[in-house]
Amino acid sequence: MQDIQKSQQEALQSYLSKSESMIDAHAFSKELSGEKAIQYIYLLTSSRFLTFEQRLKSGSTTVESTFLDTLGSVEIEHVESEEPDMTTIVIGGVLLVVGVLSFGMLGQADGTVTALLLLIGIGAAAIGIFLLAGAFNTEDGTVTVTMRTIEGETVEHFSLSEDHLEFAESISKTAANSHSSR
Structure with missing residues (x-):
């Protein structure tokens, strides 16, 4: 009551x-x-x-x-x-960390490696954020x-x-x- x-x-x-x-x-x-x-x-x-x-x-x-x-x-x-999917959370977290680390290494590389790190960083961070958002949307x-x-x-x-x-x-x-x- x-x-x-x-x-x-x-x-x-x-x-x-x-x-x-x-x-x-x-x-x-x-x-x-x-x-x-x-x-x-x-x-x-x-x-x-x-x-x-x-x-x-x-x-x-x-x-x-x-x-x-x-x-x-x-x-x-x-x-x-529904409980959040822990596997997706872990994978999303790892990809987000890889993306952030790739951005951190941009100043230590030159030319083609910089472009590659930028692409990896943006892609990994975007996929990581997408996975984390989906894992908590239950x-x-x-x-x-x-x-x-x-x-x-x-x-x-x-x-x-x-x-x-x-x-x-x-x-x-x-x-x-x-x-x-x-």
Whole structure:
């Protein structure tokens, strides 16, 4: 529940019945034209999953509610973040060093050797920088949650950043518990 502020928790409480309790929540914003345009809050209670969508310019709020005991399945797909490729980092670093050293040796050579060192330096440094940039350009991990009815109809489908895997797991556990309490 650390994703939502105390004032948001109090506002959300008005949507809950007396027998419901908040279990977990996740809040995020979507930007349009460089400014926050829509605030989303996913709220998991003891019996429902609620989606709040608030349009910040108009102030309108839309709330969708899914009763957990109507769900047939909760699917969680976790795609882990890619780690930088260490081999590419090493090769890129070596080429960058070779390029810099070639530039350093320019004053100690003459004629054709200088031109060759210049070409080697520029080529090695450029390839090294390109390899290093590519090695650190990795995909962020994601968690995709799909909630389906007993008939297989998709009720909710959304993606979160990888660091919200526990929130997705809470949804699955709470949905399972809602079936065992029937």
